[in-house]
Amino acid sequence: MNVNANTLNEDEFFYGHKACAGCGGSLAVRIALKVLGKRAVAVLPAGCMSAVGFNFPQLCFANNAIISTFAGTASMLTGIEAGLRAKGITDFVAVGFAGDGGTADIGIQALSGAIDRDDNILYICYDNEAYMNTGVQKSSLTPFGAKTTTTPAGGNVRGNLRPKKNMFEIVAAHGIKYAATASIGYLPDYMKKVQHASEIKGTKYIHVIAPCPTGWGIAPDESVEIAKEAVDCGLWILAEYENGIFSVNTKPKNLSALRTHIKKQGRFKHLTDEDIDHIESLRDSKWENGGQ
């Protein structure tokens, strides 16, 4: 089925939450749940989306949803899927929404195990490129040059020294059934991938870039546009991995827009022209490898 704004069900499953105005992560969660519908059973580890969604008695999910330990998104999904199956229930989707820290750092072991067992779960990483809920600390998905509270910008060191870990390829290297990258700046593509993933039996992983106005130093109305620009200037690659084959979904429209895209974000404000050249070279070597 082709999902779009017209075919989407009018139900709202993530409503009244306390995310900052313009939060990209909350849009990623909201849209995925609209695609999956009321039979989605959601797992949210420690992180912004659980913090803004569950403030008892303000409970902002309309579907079944639960907080897991920070490291345990995938293992709780495994348990939920097995438990419901044991009760003879079949018409549900066990879906996790974990941040970049919860996925690429502390939760990677549970995720790796679930993929290895090919558990029938959908794992969505909403990537805001730092530990936002605890006040913007660096994760292994924070990109080179970004200023965080643990990678400050000073005279000697200008923000994060390490490149962004490639979670999509790490997940694909497990031989997972389906993996994809997405962006909240390209919602139709994201919705299509969520829908497709929900129809596959086995482990599915979607990595959606979801700007955080608070941590990125952008205005609340800019998060969707920044997420779109990241794709257009080739920094974030929309791709899929299925049946052992990688495919790149879009070619960058405007490679030269990288500089202005970077300069718009407060977290990169301190970078020199040479630093941005380095970001450009990281991007270019990626595309030279066929987007992988």
Next chain:
Amino acid sequence: MKPYLRSIKAKWTLQDYPDNTTYEAGYLISKNAGWRSIRPVIDTKKCSGCLQCYLHCPDGVISKRDGAVAIDYDFCKGCGICKRICKLKAIEMEAESK
């Protein structure tokens, strides 16, 4: 199906609290309207009902209505994403009067 506002109890007694870690889904007791300093206002005459604002609102407060769209101001945070996404300039942000 959507989380909705319940009447706020003046005082919670021990019996009101769940005796395990589960509770009713979609249970809201507070609005988000107070977060806003600007509010989106839709010119329904300019609106074509393309639903792009509805799709992109992080708070899901825009709904389809009579070929156009309507905003639930109880939960709109005034982020301005809807205004920016609207190609027809049918949404303006106006200062919130005190």
